[in-house]
Amino acid sequence: MLRPDSPRLLLLLPTVTYRTVAFIEAARRLGVAVTVASERPSTFERANPAGLVTFDFADPAHAAEQARAFARTHLVHGVVAVDDDTAVVAAAIAEELGLRGNPVAAARAARDKHRQRQLLAAAGVAVPRFELLPTAADPERAARGASYPCVLKPSCLSASRGVIRADTPAEFVAAFERIKRILEQAAPASRSLLVEEFVPGREVAVEGLVSKGALQVFAIFDKPDPLDGPFFEETIYVTPSRLARTAQQEIAACAQAAVTALGLREGPIHAEVRHNHRGAWLIELAARPIGGRCSGALRFDTRETGKGKGETLSLEEIIIRHALDMPIPTLEREAQASGVMMIPVPGPGVLRDVRGVNAAGAVPLIESVEITAHPGQTLVPWPEGSRYLGFIFARGETSEAVEAALRAAHASLEFLLEAAD
Amino acid sequence: MSVTDVRITAEPIDNGRCKFLVSEPLHVGGVRRFATPDEARGSPLAEAIFAIPGADVSEVIVSANLVTVVKRSPAPWPVVGKAVGQAIRAALAGGQPPVASKPAATSTPGSATADDALYERVADLFDSQVNPMVARHGGRVELIDVQDAVVMVRMAGGCQGCGMADVTLRQGIEAMLQQYVPEVKGIVDITDHAAGSNPYFAAAKK
Numbered sequence: 137m138l139r140p141d142s143p144r145l146l147l148l149l150p151t152v153t154y155r156t157v158a159f160i161e162a163a164r165r166l167g168v169a170v171t172v173a174s175e176r177p178s179t180f181e182r183a184n185p186a187g188l189v190t191f192d193f194a195d196p197a198h199a200a201e202q203a204r205a206f207a208r209t210h211l212v213h214g215v216v217a218v219d220d221d222t223a224v225v226a227a228a229i230a231e232e233l234g235l236r237g238n239p240v241a242a243a244r245a246a247r248d249k250h251r252q253r254q255l256l257a258a259a260g261v262a263v264p265r266f267e268l269l270p271t272a273a274d275p276e277r278a279a280r281g282a283s284y285p286c287v288l289k290p291s292c293l294s295a296s297r298g299v300i301r302a303d304t305p306a307e308f309v310a311a312f313e314r315i316k317r318i319l320e321q322a323a324p325a326s327r328s329l330l331v332e333e334f335v336p337g338r339e340v341a342v343e344g345l346v347s348k349g350a351l352q353v354f355a356i357f358d359k360p361d362p363l364d365g366p367f368f369e370e371t372i373y374v375t376p377s378r379l380a381r382t383a384q385q386e387i388a389a390c391a392q393a394a395v396t397a398l399g400l401r402e403g404p405i406h407a408e409v410r411h412n413h414r415g416a417w418l419i420e421l422a423a424r425p426i427g428g429r430c431s432g433a434l435r436f437d438t439r440e441t442g443k444g445k446g447e448t449l450s451l452e453e454i455i456i457r458h459a460l461d462m463p464i465p466t467l468e469r470e471a472q473a474s475g476v477m478m479i480p481v482p483g484p485g486v487l488r489d490v491r492g493v494n495a496a497g498a499v500p501l502i503e504s505v506e507i508t509a510h511p512g513q514t515l516v517p518w519p520e521g522s523r524y525l526g527f528i529f530a531r532g533e534t535s536e537a538v539e540a541a542l543r544a545a546h547a548s549l550e551f552l553l554e555a556a557d
Numbered sequence: 558m559s560v561t562d563v564r565i566t567a568e569p570i571d572n573g574r575c576k577f578l579v580s581e582p583l584h585v586g587g588v589r590r591f592a593t594p595d596e597a598r599g600s601p602l603a604e605a606i607f608a609i610p611g612a613d614v615s616e617v618i619v620s621a622n623l624v625t626v627v628k629r630s631p632a633p634w635p636v637v638g639k640a641v642g643q644a645i646r647a648a649l650a651g652g653q654p655p656v657a658s659k660p661a662a663t664s665t666p667g668s669a670t671a672d673d674a675l676y677e678r679v680a681d682l683f684d685s686q687v688n689p690m691v692a693r694h695g696g697r698v699e700l701i702d703v704q705d706a707v708v709m710v711r712m713a714g715g716c717q718g719c720g721m722a723d724v725t726l727r728q729g730i731e732a733m734l735q736q737y738v739p740e741v742k743g744i745v746d747i748t749d750h751a752a753g754s755n756p757y758f759a760a761a762k763k
Binding site: 149152505 | 564565566567568569570571572573580631633634635638686690691693694718720721722723724725727728729730732733751752753754755756758759
């Protein structure tokens with residue numbers, strides 16, 4: 137039961153997010169009053185006007201006006217975004233209501249891959265050489281002027297959707313046309329794509345929380361499957377990283393430099409960084425937490441710090457506490473290694489069944505196997521797709537053991553597909 | 558079928574709660590909810606789950622082939638979950654039903670009689686308001702039972718597997734229950750969301 141003085145959190149939940157349960161349940165555990173804002177109305181909105189609202193996520197300024205109107209009758213103490221689109225909306229609302237958050241310009245820069253690279257390059261952060269290309273451009277002419285290998289990507293999509301490597305002019309032209317088709321479906325208003333140098337090296341993901349502009353890194357996740365293209369569908373994340381300590385320090389410093397260059401001040405970040413003999417390269421940074429259900433791989437345990445009596449926090453609890461300026465008992469990740477596998481799409485088709493889930497779950501160190509695709513769902517592989525089949529989680533003594541467990545569990549799964557109509 | 562052939566899938570909701578989907582039915586007489594080891598007496602499955610060392614289990618709910626376990630311990634689900642799996646297999650292999658039938662109603666305050674009265678009021682609310690609302694998204698919410706003033710529901714249609722099902726549950730149904738039937742102490746979703754074949758909102762990674 138909520139107390140009358142419970143702080144109210146405005147939670148921006150797009151209807152397609154995986155993050156609903158994690159954030160709603162975290163807020164409940166914290167005793168926080170929640171107002172869920174989505175871009176489409178809940179059928180219960182009239183029944184619970186304090187708890188459910190519809191905001192215009194496509195127009196952050198309009199959403200901020202809507203939040204202002206809502207706040208006239210319900211005092212809002214904090215706002216949390218869960219993905220790239222809502223990160224800009226949350227910044228606009230935070231500015232409008234005077235809440236903890238990022239400047240709108242910074243959130244917008246993080247959302248726009250071209251603007252982000254411009255700011256990072258200007259600040260001296262190592263980024264791949266890049267060029268913005270209008271979708272109306274002549275791809276053959278652009279291909280003649282490109283350096284190879286290069287990577288073509290939409291400037292506005294997420295989850296490696298539409299990201300394609302090209303090693304030759306012919307591959308460049310094919311990738312260009314393919315991304316145009318993806319944009320026509322996924323982001324019809326987008327009129328450009330980014331062409332950038334392919335940076336060889338080991339890729340990691342950095343998770344952290346920014347407070348007053350200072351980045352606290354929670355975890356550096358190794359991505360042990362090589363991300364060399366032609367497409368960049370992610371699979372395994374394992375932490376702690378097995379990179380050398382100096383490499384990890386360079387990666388953390390690179391992420392902090394990017395946060396500063398973009399002007400981010402408050403809230404979670406998720407960054408993709410590559411590391412090679414020339415140091416750390418910022419590939420992308422988003423002003424949001426890790427996507428999908430991958431946050432389940434992060435757990436924060438006060439037993440390790442001696443500040444509490446065995447309290448375990450989720451990433452979502454930390455993000456909510458930060459947004460509401462509540463005390464955060466720990467920012468230290470648990471001691472053991474942890475990993476998640478985003479189950480790759482095996483091919484195009486309609487999912488009929490997933491077999492071997494029990495066997496996968498029985499693999500030592502496997503914590504859970506969550507199949508999120510539903511029977512009858514049409515599966516679309518990358519680069520057109522952006523929905524995984526599900527997630528496998530593991531924990532153990534070492535990152536090597538966790539990675540091996542994830543691979544063994546995945547090998548136990550069998551996916552029955554039918555050809556799509 | 559041997560108990561070694563029984564398939565059990567764990568679906569942690571958070572560090573405190575986890576659903577276990579079992580390929581064999583455990584209880585065919587509706588839903589049983591156990592909030593204490595005393596209540597679990599006579600139901601081998603619930604007794605065994607409450608007895609898991611270090612788990613500090615606070616609640617066990619069994620419905621058909623679904624077991625929901627709530628624990629207070631910070632122990633991770635990989636450890637506790639394996640013990641729950643063993644308890645499920647042992648209960649299925651035992652000579653008596655894993656879960657005893659619901660006891661007959663008594664007149665004690667807060668007992669099954671009070672739950673029956675609550676059930677009627679909640680059912681009325683579901684018929685008159687909740688289900689017409691979720692029907693607009695092709696959904697349906699079935700009132701399974703009320704035990705110790707805790708409402709158990711199963712979602713179907715567009716709600717089953719929907720990315721916003723938890724919003725519907727907490728911000729919609731639970732909020733209405735607090736308003737119209739304030740005696741209700743909580744709500745538990747016993748839906749197998751993974752089996753939902755037509756969710757109204759499907760999630761995508763971002």
